[in-house]
Amino acid sequence: MVSTWASAAATAVEDRLLRALTPLRVILLINAVALNVYRADSFQRPLAGTVCVVAMIAWTGYAAWAYADARRRTRWLLGADLGLALTLLLSTPLVKGSGFNATVPGFWIAGALLAWAVHYRLPGGLFAGVLLASVDLVLRDHIQQSDYNNAFLLVITGSVVGFMCGSLQQMATERDAAERAAAMATERARLARAVHDGVLQVLALMQRHGAEHEGVIAELGDLAGEQEQRLRALIRAEDASGVRPAGSVDIVAALTRLERPGIVTVAVPAFAVDLPAPVAEELLAAARACLDNVRHHVGEDAPAWLLLEAFPDRVELSVRDQGPGIPEGRLDEAASQGRLGVSEAIRGRLDQVGGTASLTSDSLGTEWQLVVPREQDRTLRQEAS
Numbered sequence: 061m062v063s064t065w066a067s068a069a070a071t072a073v074e075d076r077l078l079r080a081l082t083p084l085r086v087i088l089l090i091n092a093v094a095l096n097v098y099r100a101d102s103f104q105r106p107l108a109g110t111v112c113v114v115a116m117i118a119w120t121g122y123a124a125w126a127y128a129d130a131r132r133r134t135r136w137l138l139g140a141d142l143g144l145a146l147t148l149l150l151s152t153p154l155v156k157g158s159g160f161n162a163t164v165p166g167f168w169i170a171g172a173l174l175a176w177a178v179h180y181r182l183p184g185g186l187f188a189g190v191l192l193a194s195v196d197l198v199l200r201d202h203i204q205q206s207d208y209n210n211a212f213l214l215v216i217t218g219s220v221v222g223f224m225c226g227s228l229q230q231m232a233t234e235r236d237a238a239e240r241a242a243a244m245a246t247e248r249a250r251l252a253r254a255v256h257d258g259v260l261q262v263l264a265l266m267q268r269h270g271a272e273h274e275g276v277i278a279e280l281g282d283l284a285g286e287q288e289q290r291l292r293a294l295i296r297a298e299d300a301s302g303v304r305p306a307g308s309v310d311i312v313a314a315l316t317r318l319e320r321p322g323i324v325t326v327a328v329p330a331f332a333v334d335l336p337a338p339v340a341e342e343l344l345a346a347a348r349a350c351l352d353n354v355r356h357h358v359g360e361d362a363p364a365w366l367l368l369e370a371f372p373d374r375v376e377l378s379v380r381d382q383g384p385g386i387p388e389g390r391l392d393e394a395a396s397q398g399r400l401g402v403s404e405a406i407r408g409r410l411d412q413v414g415g416t417a418s419l420t421s422d423s424l425g426t427e428w429q430l431v432v433p434r435e436q437d438r439t440l441r442q443e444a445s
Contacts, residue, residue, distance in 0.1 A: 069232035071130055077178045077225060078133075082124045085171040089120045092168040102156050109155045112148055112164045119144055120171070127175065138179055142188055145169040149195050158201055173214060177222035181229075185222025189215040309340035311375065315347065315368055323361055324351060328368040333375060335434060342409040343377060343432050346417065349406050350379040350428050358383035374434055380427040386419070406430075 096113055103109040123141060126132045148165040155164050169192055177185030193211035197203055270281010310332045319326040335343070347366060354364045358381055367378040406428065407417045415432035 069236040070229035141172040145172040181226035182222040185218030189218030308334040377430040386421040
């Protein structure tokens with residue numbers, strides 16, 4: 061796994077910040093050269109002062125080239141940058157004498173400070189700031205308030221810039237990871253739809269027709285059915301590895317766990333269907349209640365079918381069996397006798413989350429049609445007092 065600081069996004073952030081540092085270096089250089097020319101009469105050793113100014117000019121040009129390529133931004137470059145800044149500070153007593161007021165490099169040393177903050181983030185900025193500030197104060201015979209203010213500014217600037225650079229790199233890395241995850245999820249959904257509309261339909265067709273024959277064709281039908289189930293499970297597992305919206309549940313994966321080979325058949329889309337967690341929990345509980353009714357009233361091994369359909373604004377779940385059906389008026393009679401299984405376990409659950417439950421029953425079997433909304437911000441209904 062690529063670390064946050066070694067990622068391509070983090071490197072891009074560093075590249076941009078260091079490119080922005082180049083014109084700042086030039087501005088600081090112009091300021092330093094102008095001040096040294098203006099204060100040339102304070103030089104006790106003019107030749108040494110000239111060498112220092114030339115060194116600043118040469119290094120500014122070299123740094124602009126060296127920092128432009130990540131391959132050249134080694135610890136040796138950063139070390140030389142900070143080392144030259146410290147050397148120019150230490151040369152100030154030699155150039156101006158012990159009673160100097162301003163150092164030879166002046167604010168030019170901020171270029172090295174910011175380079176360390178950008179490259180090494182908070183630790184680098186704090187280290188470089190403390191080191192430069194300490195050297196600047198140690199060189200002075202008398203520390204004035206302005207000297208302390210400048211030293212404090214070096215430490216704070218290095219720390220703040222380093223922290224901000226680290227935060228920007230982390231955010232850029234997380235953004236890229238999220239974009240890759242979203243792209244992968246989109247591609248998985250596209251492939252899942254293609255598989256669902258093609259391969260899975262063919263396998264399901266082979267299974268149905270195989271059941272109508274015997275021998276090799278029947279065996280091929282059984283194999284097609286097994287492969288269909290495995291392929292569906294694989295697609296669901298791949299989709300479950302994607303990023304789920306906060307507070308949501310993939311109802312496809314949840315319903316798949318209710319499947320019992322040969323008894324409970326679950327037909328769902330080949331892609332994830334996200335529902336708000338409270339809505340998904342109530343729909344799943346209602347589906348379990350429907351299956352419990354099948355086992356209790358039709359038989360322990362009675363077959364049942366669950367079919368999920370997803371629409372932009374709602375999800376519809378059909379739960380069907382092949383039992384003898386429910387006699388007309390039986391549910392009202394059960395409710396009047398205080399047995400509230402259907403009204404509370406199924407209809408009551410869906411009504412609480414803004415959904416509906418309708419029942420169709422005849423001699424060919426019973427079918428529940430459960431409908432719930434997909435809106436994330438729907439307010440749940442309060443239970444009647």
